[in-house]
Amino acid sequence: MMPNIKILTEGDSSILIVFGNEVSPEINRRISATIELLKNQHIEGVIDMIPSYCALLINYKPEITPYAVMRKRLESILAMDVKSSVSSKHVVEIPVCYGGEYGPDLQHIADHAGLTPEEVIKIHSSRDYLIYMIGFLPGFCYLGGLDERIHTPRLANPRLRIREGSVGIGGSATGIYPMDSPGGWQLMGLTPVKTFDASREVPILLQAGWYVRFVPIDEQEFERIRELVAKGEYECVVHDEEVE
Amino acid sequence: MGFRVLKPGMLTTVQDLGRYGYQSQGISVSGVMDVRSFKIANLLIDNPENEACLEITLIGPTLEFTSATIIAITGGDFSPTINGKPAPMYTAIYMNKGDILKFASARTGSRCYVAFSSYLDIPVVMGSRCTNMKSITGGFKGRKLQADDYIGFRIKRRYLPFFLSRTLPPEDFTKEFAELRVIMGPQSDMFTKQGIDTFLGEEFTVTSEFDRMGCRLDGPFISTKNGSDIISDGIAFGAVQVPAHGKPIIMLADRQTTGGYAKIATVASVDIPKLVQRKTDHKIRFRAITVEEAQKLYLSELEELGGMRKIIHQPCKEVLDCRLVAKRLTTLFVKEEE
Numbered sequence: 001m002m003p004n005i006k007i008l009t010e011g012d013s014s015i016l017i018v019f020g021n022e023v024s025p026e027i028n029r030r031i032s033a034t035i036e037l038l039k040n041q042h043i044e045g046v047i048d049m050i051p052s053y054c055a056l057l058i059n060y061k062p063e064i065t066p067y068a069v070m071r072k073r074l075e076s077i078l079a080m081d082v083k084s085s086v087s088s089k090h091v092v093e094i095p096v097c098y099g100g101e102y103g104p105d106l107q108h109i110a111d112h113a114g115l116t117p118e119e120v121i122k123i124h125s126s127r128d129y130l131i132y133m134i135g136f137l138p139g140f141c142y143l144g145g146l147d148e149r150i151h152t153p154r155l156a157n158p159r160l161r162i163r164e165g166s167v168g169i170g171g172s173a174t175g176i177y178p179m180d181s182p183g184g185w186q187l188m189g190l191t192p193v194k195t196f197d198a199s200r201e202v203p204i205l206l207q208a209g210w211y212v213r214f215v216p217i218d219e220q221e222f223e224r225i226r227e228l229v230a231k232g233e234y235e236c237v238v239h240d241e242e243v244e
Numbered sequence: 245m246g247f248r249v250l251k252p253g254m255l256t257t258v259q260d261l262g263r264y265g266y267q268s269q270g271i272s273v274s275g276v277m278d279v280r281s282f283k284i285a286n287l288l289i290d291n292p293e294n295e296a297c298l299e300i301t302l303i304g305p306t307l308e309f310t311s312a313t314i315i316a317i318t319g320g321d322f323s324p325t326i327n328g329k330p331a332p333m334y335t336a337i338y339m340n341k342g343d344i345l346k347f348a349s350a351r352t353g354s355r356c357y358v359a360f361s362s363y364l365d366i367p368v369v370m371g372s373r374c375t376n377m378k379s380i381t382g383g384f385k386g387r388k389l390q391a392d393d394y395i396g397f398r399i400k401r402r403y404l405p406f407f408l409s410r411t412l413p414p415e416d417f418t419k420e421f422a423e424l425r426v427i428m429g430p431q432s433d434m435f436t437k438q439g440i441d442t443f444l445g446e447e448f449t450v451t452s453e454f455d456r457m458g459c460r461l462d463g464p465f466i467s468t469k470n471g472s473d474i475i476s477d478g479i480a481f482g483a484v485q486v487p488a489h490g491k492p493i494i495m496l497a498d499r500q501t502t503g504g505y506a507k508i509a510t511v512a513s514v515d516i517p518k519l520v521q522r523k524t525d526h527k528i529r530f531r532a533i534t535v536e537e538a539q540k541l542y543l544s545e546l547e548e549l550g551g552m553r554k555i556i557h558q559p560c561k562e563v564l565d566c567r568l569v570a571k572r573l574t575t576l577f578v579k580e581e582e
Contacts, residue, residue, distance in 0.1 A: 008430035011510030012538035014480035016430040023475060048264040048273075050478030052502050057478025059264060062539040063546055134270045135476065135502035138379045142476075178270075179379070196269075198369055198381040204269035 005078055007071060010057060015070060017056045017078070023144065025130055027054045032209030037080060043073050051208045052133045053142075091128050091211040093237040094176065094191050096167050097222040098124075102190035109152045109169060109186050121216055123147045124188065128211040129174065139178035139196035139204040143212060146174045158184035165191045167214065176212075178204075189214075192226035193236060205236070213239075245311040246365065246396035249389050253305035253347065255456075258364060258383035258395075259497075260296045263372035267501040273481065274376045277456060277497050277520040278355050279513070280545065281319035281415070285359035287553050288316035288410055289336050290402075296366055296373035298358040298389075304347020305389060309339045312401045314361035316410075320353020320417045320521055336361075336410035336556075338576060353417030353521040361404065362397035377456075378498065408560035408572055412552055421527045422518040426484065426509035427535045431474060434506045435486070439467040443508055448492065448528045456498040459519060461528055465490035472506040479503050482511035482519075484530075494519060512538040514545050 006018040017034070020027045031051045038049065038058075045064030050057040060070055098121045099106040110117045129143035136142075152169045159182065162168075166177045168185030177183065178196035195205045206212065215237075217225070228234035249256075259282070262275025276282040276299055286295050298305075304322040317324050317333045324331040325346045331337060339345065347356065366373040366384060375383025384395060404410065432440065448463035466486050473488075483495045485505040494511060495503070511519065512533065519528065533541075 009427055009510075009535045010430045010478075010480045010507065011427050011482055012513050012535055012542055014478075014510070016477065018430075018477075021475065048267050050267045050501055052477040053475045055475075055477040057480065059267075059480065062542055066539055067535045133476070133502065134268060136270060136500060138266075138269060138271045138381070140270050196379075198379065198386075203370060204266070204271070208268060 007074055007078075009067070012062055012067070013059060015058045015060070015067075015074065017058070017074065018054065019056070020054045023053045023132065025144070028130060028132055028209065031056050034078065035209075037077055041073075041077055043070070043077075045070070050135075052135070088240045089128070089211055089243045090209075091213050091239040091241060092206060093213050093215050093239075094167075094193055094195075095217040095221065095225055096125070096189040096191050096214045097217050097219060098189035100219075102222070103167070103188040105152075105155075105168070105186035106188045109150060109188055112152050113150050115149065120150055120188070123150050124174065125214040125216050128213045131206055131208050131210050131212060133208050134204070134206070137178055137181055137196075138198075139206065141175055141195070141206055141208075141212065143174050146172055148172075152186045154184035155186065158182055162187065163190065165193070165195075167191055190222070192222050192229055193234065194229055200232070245362070245400070246394060247307045247309045247345075249305055249391055249393040249395075250308055250344070251306040252389045252391055252393070253300055254303035255301035256305045256389040257299050257375040257377070257387075258296050258366050258389075259299040259374045260372055261294045262374055262497065263370055263376065263382065266370050267478065270501055271370065271379060271381070272376055272498055272501055274374045274382070274456075275372070275497050276357065276374075278319055278357070278517040280517045280549075281355070281357045281521075282359075283549055284334070284412065284415075284552065285316045285318040285357040287549060288318070288334065288412065288556060289314050289359055289361040290404055291359055291361065291363070295359065296364050296383075297360070298364075300347055300356045300358065302354055303349045304356065306344065306346040309343045309345065310341060310394075311362070311397065312338070312340050313397060314401060314404060315339055315345070316359045317356060318359075318415075319356035321351045321414070322347040322349065322356045323351055324348075324356075332411065334412045334414045336404060336407060350523075354523050355520060360397065361402050362399050365396035365398045376498070406557055406559060408569070409558055410556045412556065417521050420522075420525075421529075422515070422522055423529045423531055424515045424519055425512040425533045425538065425541070426515075426530050427512060427538050428509045428532050429507070431506035432508050434468050434470070434472065434474070435508055436467045436469055439486075440508070442466050443486075443492070444530055444532055446529075448530075450522050450524055450526045450528060452524045454524065456496060458496050458499060459494045461492045461494070463491060466492065466508065468506065473504055474506050476502045476504040479507070480510055482513065482516045483507045484509045484511065496520065512541060514538070514541045
């Protein structure tokens with residue numbers, strides 16, 4: 001088994017595998033790779049897995065696989081070499097209409113950073129963000145790697161309603177609101193893409209371990225994509241890129 | 245074919261054993277709070293173990309049936325009545341078109357379950373019929389029931405053999421105290437020895453902040469070594485978080501998928517029903533057991549439920565007593581004539 005990995009109990013129906021105690025892309029990749037392995041190995045009785053920054057919670061049915069057996073299976077799977085199985089980076093493009101009524105706080109973010117709104121948009125949309133985990137709301141992604149220049153404190157008074165699809169900054173994090181929700185993030189834009197849609201065959205668009213790339217679009221493009229999304233005909237551009 | 249909601253009660257929702265398989269996407273499990281009462285309601289009328297039922301909370305609803313079916317009511321005692329007459333709990337009951345099923349407020353316990361042999365006509369969303377109110381997903385329109393809602397049935401009334409045997413002794417929800425057995429961890433090493441001793445040795449009180457998401461307890465301060473913030477990780481049903489204020493919060497059916505507070509322990513599955521049937525000001529104590537012991541308890545509960553299934557599938561002793569049979573048959577005929 002890899003060093004520093006701990007297998008802990010979380011009640012009689014869950015096991016928590018802890019891979020480390022820091023937020024790092026390397027640990028996150030290990031977790032994604034472990035999930036792939038676990039899926040391929042198919043342990044009977046496993047009913048759900050919740051990956052997070054540096055841990056993986058496994059829900060299981062003890063009447064199918066009791067603790068001792070489950071632990072042994074996990075130990076043997078964790079002993080396998082997992083690094084080789086992740087060799088590419090899956091990037092999903094999220095089109096965003098920045099500023100104006102779509103992103104009412106863009107000017108504030110720019111003022112705070114001492115930049116122009118155009119520079120903020122350029123900085124925000126010029127790198128890929130690793131999805132460390134999904135939680136809080138259905139499909140809400142915890143994205144890592146926001147450029148320090150545009151870190152912006154949350155609003156002093158959170159909004160009671162943030163529009164579904166809003167893209168914002170909260171401190172050192174950036175993300176997309178998957179549904180209408182109260183919240184305190186600074187809103188810089190809006191995406192017509194639905195990251196959560198319960199009526200869709202795959203309700204959640206994004207997965208932990210993938211990357212998000214924000215692509216600036218104008219209002220006409222926003223409307224065009226919004227109509228396609230409404231008809232269920234829009235598919236995000238994706239790239240699979242090699243990682244070193 | 246179904247029932248109409250005349251009064252919704254405080255919080256009446258469609259639930260089953262929950263929506264598993266989507267937590268990695270931030271979608272909570274939801275599902276019933278009291279798994280044991282839910283399973284007994286379904287088994288009394290030969291429903292599949294995971295068939296959706298109504299979960300009723302503290303103040304019950306009034307329902308008008310627009311077709312015949314068979315139901316079973318379990319859990320806390322909400323003084324249910326049918327057309328004004330007391331309805332038995334833990335018993336299969338014939339319902340006829342036009343019958344009014346009314347629940348008062350919880351006399352014992354705080355949640356009650358109604359299973360329907362005609363199966364609720366609720367679409368399966370992401371593998372479950374349960375209601376996730378936060379995501380407005382699943383169940384009846386993703387929300388709690390309101391007056392004038394109409395829920396249909398998927399099938400007509402089924403024949404149930406050994407109908408007169410379909411009764412079990414009601415469970416006891418009168419206690420104002422519960423001892424919850426817990427499995428320590430996963431982050432119990434973040435607490436001081438004194439903190440652990442406080443958690444396992446002292447008495448805690450259920451506060452009014454008790455809903456489907458979680459139950460906050462009041463009590464002595466549980467001390468940590470270096471604060472209780474962790475890098476957010478997954479949360480299991482029954483996990484006991486202790487935030488910086490040092491008071492435990494037990495995470496329940498509608499818990500968020502991940503959280504950033506240290507979990508000192510997790511309540512054994514078989515003891516979660518004891519907690520969720522308590523009310524504000526009731527007392528709680530914790531006792532540590534091993535994961536193996538907790539799983540053994542869980543397996544014996546499954547066996548116990550299997551035993552119940554056998555009991556209700558045997559010819560009824562009352563069949564040997566003509567007067568009792570006549571009495572029960574009379575009630576059936578009266579209803580059939582309507």
